[in-house]
Amino acid sequence: xxxxxxxxxxxxxxxxxxxxxxxxxxxxxxxxxxxxxxxxxxxxxxxxxxxxxxxxxxxxxxxxxxxxxxxxxxxxxxxxxxxxxxxxxxxxxxxxxxxxxxxxxxxxxxxxxxxxxxxxxxxxxxxxxxxxxxxxxxxxxxxxxxxxxxxxxxxxxxxxxxxxxxxxxxxxxxxxxxxxxxxxxxxxxxxxxxxxxxxxxxxxxxxxxxxxxxxxxxxxxxxxxxxxxxxxxxxxxxxxxxxxxxxxxxxxx
Amino acid sequence: xxxxxxxxxxxxxxxxxxxxxxxxxxxxxxxxxxxxxxxxxxxxxxxxxxxxxxxxxxxxxxxxxxxxxxxxxxxxxxxxxxxxxxxxxxxxxxxxxxxxxxxxxxxxxxxxxxxxxxxxxxxxxxxxxxxxxxxxxxxxxxxxxxxxxxxxxxxxxxxxxxxxxxxxxxxxxxxxxxxxxxxxxxxxxxxxxxxxxxxxxxxxxxxxxxxxxxxxxxxxxxxxxxxxxxxxxxxxxxxxxxxxxxxxxxxxxxxxxxxxxxxxxxxxxxxxxxxxxxxxxxxxxxxxxxxxxxxxxxxxxxxxxxxxxxxxxxxxxxxxxxxxxxxxxxxxxxxxxxxxxxxxxxxxxxxxxxxxxxxxxxxxxxxxxxxxxxxxxxxxxxxxxxxxxxxxxxxxxxxxx
Numbered sequence: 001x002x003x004x005x006x007x008x009x010x011x012x013x014x015x016x017x018x019x020x021x022x023x024x025x026x027x028x029x030x031x032x033x034x035x036x037x038x039x040x041x042x043x044x045x046x047x048x049x050x051x052x053x054x055x056x057x058x059x060x061x062x063x064x065x066x067x068x069x070x071x072x073x074x075x076x077x078x079x080x081x082x083x084x085x086x087x088x089x090x091x092x093x094x095x096x097x098x099x100x101x102x103x104x105x106x107x108x109x110x111x112x113x114x115x116x117x118x119x120x121x122x123x124x125x126x127x128x129x130x131x132x133x134x135x136x137x138x139x140x141x142x143x144x145x146x147x148x149x150x151x152x153x154x155x156x157x158x159x160x161x162x163x164x165x166x167x168x169x170x171x172x173x174x175x176x177x178x179x180x181x182x183x184x185x186x187x188x189x190x191x192x193x194x195x196x197x198x199x200x201x202x203x204x205x206x207x208x209x210x211x212x213x214x215x216x217x218x219x220x221x222x223x224x225x226x227x228x229x230x231x232x233x234x235x236x237x238x239x240x241x242x243x244x245x246x247x248x249x250x251x252x253x
Numbered sequence: 254x255x256x257x258x259x260x261x262x263x264x265x266x267x268x269x270x271x272x273x274x275x276x277x278x279x280x281x282x283x284x285x286x287x288x289x290x291x292x293x294x295x296x297x298x299x300x301x302x303x304x305x306x307x308x309x310x311x312x313x314x315x316x317x318x319x320x321x322x323x324x325x326x327x328x329x330x331x332x333x334x335x336x337x338x339x340x341x342x343x344x345x346x347x348x349x350x351x352x353x354x355x356x357x358x359x360x361x362x363x364x365x366x367x368x369x370x371x372x373x374x375x376x377x378x379x380x381x382x383x384x385x386x387x388x389x390x391x392x393x394x395x396x397x398x399x400x401x402x403x404x405x406x407x408x409x410x411x412x413x414x415x416x417x418x419x420x421x422x423x424x425x426x427x428x429x430x431x432x433x434x435x436x437x438x439x440x441x442x443x444x445x446x447x448x449x450x451x452x453x454x455x456x457x458x459x460x461x462x463x464x465x466x467x468x469x470x471x472x473x474x475x476x477x478x479x480x481x482x483x484x485x486x487x488x489x490x491x492x493x494x495x496x497x498x499x500x501x502x503x504x505x506x507x508x509x510x511x512x513x514x515x516x517x518x519x520x521x522x523x524x525x526x527x528x529x530x531x532x533x534x535x536x537x538x539x540x541x542x543x544x545x546x547x548x549x550x551x552x553x554x555x556x557x558x559x560x561x562x563x564x565x566x567x568x569x570x571x572x573x574x575x576x577x578x579x580x581x582x583x584x585x586x587x588x589x590x591x592x593x594x595x596x597x598x599x600x601x602x603x604x605x606x607x608x609x610x611x612x613x614x615x616x617x618x619x620x621x622x623x624x625x626x627x628x629x630x631x632x633x634x635x636x637x638x639x640x641x642x643x644x645x646x647x648x649x650x651x652x653x654x
Binding site: 042093095096108109111119197200215220223226227231234235238 | 386
């Protein structure tokens, strides 16, 4: 499609959507104060119209930190667990893990977060653990689907070429399953961004905090600031994943 | 899932053994209950051995040891026995709790509260996993699954009724008792919100899917927009709707009269509708276009009229897919409606956020557990219905794969 365009420009063009969202996000996070008149118009009665407790860039950074730590651990553990139960040694556990991974996604994330707090307590780590636990499920499920969905002929050929079990896993199975695994990671990260925002109700200071504070104090301007930034963050990350998926071939959803 | 029984006759069922060992570790390692003199004081966590003594704890461990022993040699008869044992254990869980409560609570303190410890939750979770595993290994159908759920529910209800005086100090029950009316209203509101959003999205989604089938451009634009909405986190979408709705309520009289406000049911309903549309439109669209041209050709060739083709061919083939859309949408909406409590829409989320605010964890449970139960029930019921109506795979259960 982009045969007329020089290759590096074409590559950049393909990342256009995530880049647009990213620059909008950074611009707004850094320069929310410039929009003060607009927010005065939204919330004419209030003296303070820009969320005062924390710089938006810091809130964004904390949000990203929690989501990325949880997602990274979820990817490592989720893919690891799925690989383990598809090897001969762990195969006994496959039916149970597969059933639980698909059933567990029925649990609403809010309920998981709410149930994690009594067990783990308030603060950043409980939220990370809750996100991690919930984020595991789509990753495990999709990794299993990807690994189990490989054609028998491909595996046969790899074995015939004299590849060892680990070579087959790293050079054949995981690369072929990658699009489906990536789709699972995308679901997981999207849900985590949303659920992390809810963490503001249990005392986390992130982009959810302006929304909660705005609702509690009846200040629509705060709510808008938090909501716009979270929305942009979600769109930015999601469109980046879409790009990655397209780079890997057909999205396997 | 196809690799099972006949592939490996000998060798222990390592899954059940591992789950039993984990349950034993939980029983001995972490607190089974928490005891507090009243609502304000945080409870003292107590392990099983601390309440029931060493002999009591050993006695309590026996069924789990038996479970592991039965799974060690997985012959059919022994696995069936293990299933029965695990089911009986699950059914007896509240009775055990009542017993521990009676042992641990000082009768001189009428305000005393009994909390559920991590060992209780872990035992519940692990036993449920044992049942799922054994159900798969024994090739039991969904009817057996429903039977087990019914048996557990019945046993728990009966225990609650018979041992009501022993279970009365249960903190969860205390939280319920003081707001039983509010609880009923919250459940009703929750269901109304979910039902309204799912119903509206079914009507609107079908209309959108029909329109999309007419125009490819509309199809692409529609899916892009709905995907965009789905991506935006719920809290943000509620927030984004707040300002325009507040403006509308202030400036448009009839909307105000209808009860539309920036805070309340209006933003909740709109956001839930927005989230519900993508799965609904996607499935309806697939259902509408999924009927193969050959089938329709054959139906027309048999001399069916357009109406007959719709009612006797298209609809029966499309219905399971549409129902699948309703299932996804309903489960999603049950969870999202909990978040709606933050924008004042009521529902069970109110208890969750109130409880989190007051650090009253049993109040959080009072909101979260029914939501969890509702989501699981909706998923199971609608899933079963769609499988029953599906013409291709009415025999095979368990949709994983």
